[in-house]
Amino acid sequence: MELLKQRILRDGKVYPGNILKVDSFLNHKIDTSLTREMAREFSAIFAGTGVQKILTVEASGIALAFAVACEFGVPLVFAKKSQTKNLSSAVYSACAASYTHGCQYDLIVAKEHIAAHEKILVIDDFLALGEALDGLFGICKQARAEIIGAGIAIEKGFQGGGDRLRERGLRIESLAIIQSMDSGSIVFRD
């Protein structure tokens, strides 16, 4: 998506350790207009797939996921992050690791909020190693829901998470895939 790529080039900041900071428009301060444009793009990409629910994970994916849910006219469920080891039997849970923060956490969704055979589209702002996304897919499988795929704003292609999921036959659609950002210079995948 050209609009997003241009914005990343203009306002994104690259830090050591392959950190891309886009908190001026995507995940701390949120540009509502850009977010709605991205949602419309996902609405076109996943048109005709019969989306019944959007699933994301707190916190930075929620705004985009909400905008996508509005486009499809369906509810949004966001998985909660928990470090508690005492999980209730009333929740689906999956372990995930954060690339930027390093810590392990559990993703949790109350069982009552995902139904068997429900067609789920996962939305998130970032995809790097793909562990959060894999956790969300895991929750869908536990619920015996139907995974349509995932829509991602920015994928760090060089970290391989997206391609590993695609090799497993999952549909992963990213609006901007970064091929490399060595020396602070951002190059997108064609």
Added chain:
Amino acid sequence: MELLKQRILRDGKVYPGNILKVDSFLNHKIDTSLTREMAREFSAIFAGTGVQKILTVEASGIALAFAVACEFGVPLVFAKKSQTKNLSSAVYSACAASYTHGCQYDLIVAKEHIAAHEKILVIDDFLALGEALDGLFGICKQARAEIIGAGIAIEKGFQGGGDRLRERGLRIESLAIIQSMDSGSIVFRD
């Protein structure tokens, strides 16, 4: 707001310890249609106040705050919760306590995302003791921004946080104020 009150009566669940669970439409699974109606209501309530930015706190306030930001055509900033004690000089921070979880945490906003004299409307899904809200107001003051007030979906009036803030001259507008929920029966304030 009658639509919200009816939904609380229909789908809200009261648990011991004055816990009101509304996670089937407000803060885990999100009803996008209701959320947009609430946003339109806030747009009417705060019309003419010159809102320039919406401020909320992760995670459950984000969807509603985003919808309100879209109504006003302004950016959204969400404060992050942090338990780290090593805060950067590049952020505003305020301490807050969660009524439901008991733990203390810091609210953090990067200084670059709030400007002096900017007109800020705070949006959140819940108001009980008001400590998160008070923290957000504190961040606005540190930034020397202009606080328009706060729009809240559900206020637990009997816990007094909203009224304490009103007594300080702050404009707090809640779409549903619960006067009592003894014995599991929800009564709204007129």
